Amino acid sequence: MATIKPIEGRSVHQIQSGQVIVDLQSVCKELVENSIDAGATSVEVRFRNNGLDAIEVQDNGGGIAPDDYETIALKHYTSKLSSYDDLSSLQTFGFRGEALSSLCALSNFHIVTARPVDGPRGTKLEFEQSGKLKATSVVAAKQGTTVVVESLFHNLPVRRKELEKNLKREYNKVLQLLNAYACISVGVKFSVSNLVPKGKKTIAFSTNSNANTKDNISNVYGAKTITALIPLNLAFELDPSGRPGATQSARNWSTQDDSGSRTVKLVGHISRPVVGEGRLTPDRQMFFVNSRPCNLPQVAKAINEVYKSYNVTQSPFIFADIQLDTNAYDVNVSPDKRTIMLHDQTALLESLKEALSQLFEGHDQSVPQAHPS
Ligand code: ADP
Numbered sequence: 001m002a003t004i005k006p007i008e009g010r011s012v013h014q015i016q017s018g019q020v021i022v023d024l025q026s027v028c029k030e031l032v033e034n035s036i037d038a039g040a041t042s043v044e045v046r047f048r049n050n051g052l053d054a055i056e057v058q059d060n061g062g063g064i065a066p067d068d069y070e071t072i073a074l075k076h077y078t079s080k081l082s083s084y085d086d087l088s089s090l091q092t093f094g095f096r097g098e099a100l101s102s103l104c105a106l107s108n109f110h111i112v113t114a115r116p117v118d119g120p121r122g123t124k125l126e127f128e129q130s131g132k133l134k135a136t137s138v139v140a141a142k143q144g145t146t147v148v149v150e151s152l153f154h155n156l157p158v159r160r161k162e163l164e165k166n167l168k169r170e171y172n173k174v175l176q177l178l179n180a181y182a183c184i185s186v187g188v189k190f191s192v193s194n195l196v197p198k199g200k201k202t203i204a205f206s207t208n209s210n211a212n213t214k215d216n217i218s219n220v221y222g223a224k225t226i227t228a229l230i231p232l233n234l235a236f237e238l239d240p241s242g243r244p245g246a247t248q249s250a251r252n253w254s255t256q257d258d259s260g261s262r263t264v265k266l267v268g269h270i271s272r273p274v275v276g277e278g279r280l281t282p283d284r285q286m287f288f289v290n291s292r293p294c295n296l297p298q299v300a301k302a303i304n305e306v307y308k309s310y311n312v313t314q315s316p317f318i319f320a321d322i323q324l325d326t327n328a329y330d331v332n333v334s335p336d337k338r339t340i341m342l343h344d345q346t347a348l349l350e351s352l353k354e355a356l357s358q359l360f361e362g363h364d365q366s367v368p369q370a371h372p373s
């Protein structure tokens with residue numbers, strides 16, 4: 001008798017979902033990204049009991065069309081990508097159609113959505129664990145979409161217990177991630193609040209609909225933070241003749257179109273390279289690739305190293321967006337898309353360090369200057 005058999009569909013769904021939604025942070029990441037992808041200019045994240053009881057994300061984006069109700073939470077159903085070839089020109093955060101289906105499998109989940117044509121009428125959508133639409137009902141709602149995730153991991157006892165045990169730490173991790181989305185999202189108003197049991201609602205942070213990232217940072221971290229920062233606005237080519245290894249790999253980048261850009265930009269804000277203007281711990285460091293928040297440990301290390309040669313006692317505040325050709329990196333590396341593979345990272349890091357050193361060299365390190373906030 002054959003011993004190799006397929007795992008039944010429901011179990012496969014639960015196994016895969018547990019890789020997409022690994023913690024509180026991934027829930028918020030997926031929902032906030034969906035709101036921004038839907039064109040929202042306002043995103044409100046509401047936690048109940050630090051997320052243990054519920055996480056709600058409300059936006060004022062385009063809403064969901066009735067024709068999509070049946071499929072919205074099915075695995076690999078997405079409005080953003082139809083074939084693998086589209087991935088390199090992707091403009092949205094999402095593309096795999098996995099988040100909502102995974103949340104159905106791992107929480108008590110529902111959506112309320114309304115489009116401008118629906119007036120004050122919205123629709124509540126309820127789903128089965130498989131992502132199949134279970135029921136719809138008419139409710140009062142403002143334009144946009146609210147996604148409600150209750151009792152996360154109720155059916156994964158180990159994860160639920162871990163979440164309960166580390167709740168404060170998990171919640172703080174979520175706030176850090178939301179800070180990054182709020183700071184990078186120009187023109188989007190963010191509001192994040194938490195309602196503790198038998199307590200009152202507290203606002204964790206909020207931003208206005210600012211026209212630039214500097215004002216977002218000021219809203220999130222306080223106006224004083226800004227005064228210790230200098231703008232990052234670096235550009236470098238990745239195929240300078242003579243740099244070992246760089247010419248070859250830079251050529252690989254633009255296989256589709258040889259006029260494709262090989263220029264990499266590093267845009268953002270960083271602490272002035274002056275003792276007293278950094279931070280005691282590296283707790284305020286955010287990295288992005290083409291505005292997508294992600295983990296870039298090697299880039300972080302490189303920037304911190306250069307900074308340390310000017311201010312050995314402190315770590316910098318870093319808000320760094322690496323802007324480069326979409327052919328030059330791959331976001332499809334890990335289920336949560338936080339890990340990004342940068343093509344020819346070694347050459348990129350070398351050039352980045354050099355450009356950053358030049359910026360710091362040109363900066364007056366002895367006399368602290370007043371910066372307008
Ligand atoms: P993906 O983002 O990869 O497409 P998701 O499972 O996160 O996959 O979402 C599935 C689809 O549901 C999206 O492609 C989008 O069309 C729709 N959707 C999800 N969230 C929202 C939202 N907040 N507003 C409007 N549409 C949404």
Ligand code: MG
Pocket residue numbers: 030033034093094095097099
């Ligand atoms: Mg998504």
